[in-house]
Amino acid sequence: MTKLSTHPLLYGDLSERVLLEIGHDVWLGFNVVILPGCHRIGTGAIVGAGSIVTKDIPPYAIAVGNPARILRYRFPEEVCAKLLASQWWTRDCQAADAAQQRLGKDIVNALIGEGAEVL
Template identity: 45%
Template sequence: MIKKIIKYLYNNLKGIKVDFNSKIPLNIIVKDKDSRYPVSIVNSTFNNTSFGLGCKLNNCLCLGEVQLGRFVSIFGPGTVLSAIKGHIKIGSFCSIGQNVSIQESYHNYNNVSSYLIGKNILKDNDSDDFISKGNIIIEEDVWIGSNSIILSGVRIGRGSVIAAGSIVTKNVPRYSIYGGNPAKEIKKRFENSKIDIIEQSKWWEWEVNKIIENKDFFYNKSNIN
């Protein structure tokens, strides 16, 4: 219990609000600090994750190298991000729902057995147990609905929405709504003229105070229409 209390206090001093049920390393990296927007971690486990300002994570599991931008929201239960051969990078202002699986690697079915022989029996370097099509990159302001699966080597473009229950096997263009198994484009979120305005603004790079000052921009009350 004393060790848990020390770890709890240590993390809070670093700008992280973490509960006693979470398992995170002491060398956790928080890229930015602002007392108004601490990183909040509840009932979650991480081993090599870096966090941007204001991230909120609840009931999720991150394995391997996972990079989170500012204000990323991941709410489980059942949400798993797993990177074994490469990494997973999630841009700022992304929202990820319950039971989402983001898998950068998968079992090496080219071996004699697809079972994890190296890890579980040979006690050898288990990297040969897995193969990968590449890193997973999720750009800024992406919303991934519950029960979706994002597979190896996929890039999801900025501003996109992945409908609940989708399986994403290929790249998703920016500002698209994708859904289904395999996921296909349903429609664009906005007309090209509006997308151009959003892209030119680069609002995802704004400081917090600038975001607050431009409230109308985010509620379509400015000249974005």
């Protein structure tokens, strides 16, 4: 209480300071609590409302509960890998919107299909 701030970032050994990395297009539900054991929430992850996150959440995982656990992944592993490799979030909004229109609701088949270069 006698220090400039009580925030953990400003006290202790510098090597013990851990910052949280939140990937692109992450959805955190209402009242999610992220504890110091979590260092990264991967791109495209969804964390359900009221969840207590105690460890890292991989890309495109859907995690819920207390403690948060992976319920499932949003897409098959191959689709997740293609989405990450495409880095679609670095493109302008019009390009992202055009890709969304082309993919429609069938993103899995579009990305797994032979020679599909849709993003």
